[in-house]
Amino acid sequence: MKKRRICLCLAVVMAFCLMTGTVGLAAGETWTVTCPWAPDGVASLVSQKAASLSTEYSEDITLVAEAIKGDAATVNTWVLDNEADDPSLVFVGEGLLSITATMDPAKMQFGYEDFEFVENLYSSVFVLSADAKLEIENVEDLQAYVAEADQITVATNGATGSEAFLAAALFGSMDAGDALKLVPYQSAAEAAQAVTRGETDFAVSHQSQILEAYNQEGVTVVCAFDEGPIENGPFAGVEGVGEYGYPFFRNRCFIMARAGTDEAKVAELKALYDEILADEEVVDWLHDTMLLEVDTMEVEDVEDHVANVKDIVEQYIDIVQPE
Amino acid sequence: MLQHIVPASGLLFTLQNILWINIGVFIGAVFAAIPGLTVILCVILFLPVTYSMSAIPGMMFLLGIYCAGGYGGSVSAILINTPGTPHAAATMLDGHPLSKMGRTKAALKIALYASTFGGIFSALALLFLGPQVAKLAAQLGTAECFMVCVFGLTIIAGVSGKSMVRGIIAACLGLLISCIGSDPMTSYDRFTFGINRLYLGLDLAVCLIGLFALVEIVSRAEQKPGELHMDTAKMHDNGVITKDEYKRLARPTILGSLIGVMVGIIPGTGASEASWFSYSQAKNMSRHKEEFGKGSVEGIAAAESANNAVTGATLIPLLTLGIPGDGTVAIMLSALMINGLNPGLSLFTTQGDIMYAIMLGLILVNLFMLIQGKLLTPIFAKVVSIPQEILTPIIVIFCFAGAYSVNKNYFDVGVALVFCVLAWVLRKLDMPPVPILLGLVLGKMTETNFRRALLISDGSPKIFFSSVYCWIFIGLIVLAVGTILRGKLKDRKAAAAKEET
């Protein structure tokens, strides 16, 4: 009995110490960084990594990352709950600012004007992978395949996400919009698996999500949705669709403060993020494990990105969501 | 494999790892035992702790939470008729009646032993058959997943109580509720009535709080003042499991472990599905069918072994193909990636020692779960003797805190309350709540796979008969329906014979 009590007390003490550890002893001002997507997603992961390094680079600002999945609903709540100068940041991307804003504006109780841009957390270049049996290795093979095909099936993560619009833009601009059939899956991993087992011809995904299927030789990586070829990582050399004049966009994650926040504070936050993102360990980790790129931006770049994606969405909305 | 085992053991058996396993196991068991707090929530809340650790201790800590959470959910299901986690709902059907019979400790012990067996079984499957099983699982496509769902829906017959028709109506209601939110195939909203937050759909854990936990609180209205305190004279519980009971536990435990592994490797399914599949099969195969729902030891063992057997199985596609088997494992993936490990077969070549250390660690986690569970059982068992005046508001507070924590929003607390009212009305109409839960668990998966399969085949139903796996599942479905019909005929004959006499 005595042993049992000692064990229990020890366990309680250990758990308490651990829980106290999670709170941490934050120095300076604590800024909460809300990621409105799944806690296991790319954005949340990079945010956690950045937050864990914040104390190394700043004595005044401690970043605390949290993930509350809910997309527009989470950002709606964030905008309602926060005012200018509140120590709180939120992520938004082209999914919200360009896709949802065009397709379903009623879901958003905010606009770009409600935010103050701090920094872009990362850039991700999506890739188009094909069932290995189709033997499509590059854009030229793809063009030849599309010219012959009656139907083209593409696995995407979700029905109206960035992946769906990239597929619609690529095949739409190849005049194969009518032959395109988008098959939505619940996650990017599921979409990648679908093309591996031949359920669909193609899949659009982040590079990291198709890497294992590529290593197992279940898929070929045809092209990247970028201006030029991929420069780093296992897919280095894969052609960018931009080289052939097809539309594309990168997936980006903008860190935003509430509109009206003191400019000096925003600049301080930007400087902190820039330092963290320049850390060699972070750069290597982003490149090698996450297959992402550091891509710091200015306000004008953000506005250009949002406008570019909006144009693509407006042009290809009929393929993604036909009336 | 053998060349990795020795260095992997060296990496695993450190004081630091053992300490983190034990902390994880303790937190997981206690957290999941509290109604409203789920394993996934626990993993999310404690994930940041692992970011400052290296891969092995980080994973050991999270695996400790994950495995012990599988067992912990059964504790409140047995003690207070409220499943701590969705996958413990099947355990509740027999666990609580057994506890009410004065055998609380025995029920907790059976749950613990079955959980440990299931956990170790799946850990061994992961260790020895991981890559092979993963390749097989990767062949299961949309049509096969739909067949799994249809097979799952046959369980409704077994959990409908007195009237199967009422069970089907309840299941339809659950399936309909699962349609609320953004249509996964088109993104159009469905049944959201202009309420913004509804387009995300309803979280299973939140619905569960209303359907089982809060309604149990409202049902205190049915208690007479004299029933508020546990009759301690009735509690002559020494926790003994008889030899005969051990013999009876063997078959459902092994069957449950097998089902758990099979369900766990299919991405998108999880412990909830596994525990219901296993419970239903154990009932169909049992020589003591009449005891199910009334405190059957086999029922507890079947449900618990299956839901813990899922833990190792969900890691199979994660570690070998980089595909998380369920939501909790998807979050665990972060702990690996933050340490620069991108799971997949190639990692077995480049970082084989770490991968094998994690797999061996899963066995260790289950052993420590057994030890801690044995120490905690007498303490858990004391919960039933806490006065209702204290226990009732505490359960409510935990439920509200848990519902809020899911999405950090009071909207979910409101949803839980709505489900509580719904469950109370259904109780008044003798409608079983379990088919609603099954509908909620299987609804989205059934519909999405059905529609996606037909989208792929251009509307041709031939896709559902297009592979060997589809035919295997069709065979299983026919077998399950046949068993149900045979059981119903037998019952009818028995009732007719009784009437005659």
Place this chain on the structure above:
Amino acid sequence: MKDKLGKLCDQMRQKELRIPVDLTVGVVFFLVGLAVMLLMPSQVAISERDVVNGRAFPELLMTLMMICCAALVAKEIVKLVRKQPLEYKTVNLLVEVKALIILAILVITYILCRTTDLFVVGAVFCALAFLIYFRCKKPLYYVITVGLAVGIWAAFRFLLNVRF
């Protein structure tokens, strides 16, 4: 006052309502199914190009539900015609009033949490309300329960970082 309440309780305890279960379930859920079917066009948008659209699955479910309901009602009508006994469920007025009180405690707790944005306020109210509901007269129980309510909030707020 106590006597009056006791008398009222006794009166309510005597009042019972017998519900023909299958008949009620059949009618109520048939109406639910019908309502969902009628709401479908306004609540579920579809596209002409969908192979299986978003209404198909809910329509299938509601049709099945309505068939089951019709079967239940038909079975009960046959029983009535044959003068066989129906299955009844007895509902006691006192139990339902008590259930409503508990439900009211839950709803008020929720409203307090939401309006004050301070979970601890609702938690303390909930603890006190249930103790009063159970007519608890032991001061120690009040101290323990309120202490635990605050403790749970503090654990979530400060240890698990759930801001409420």
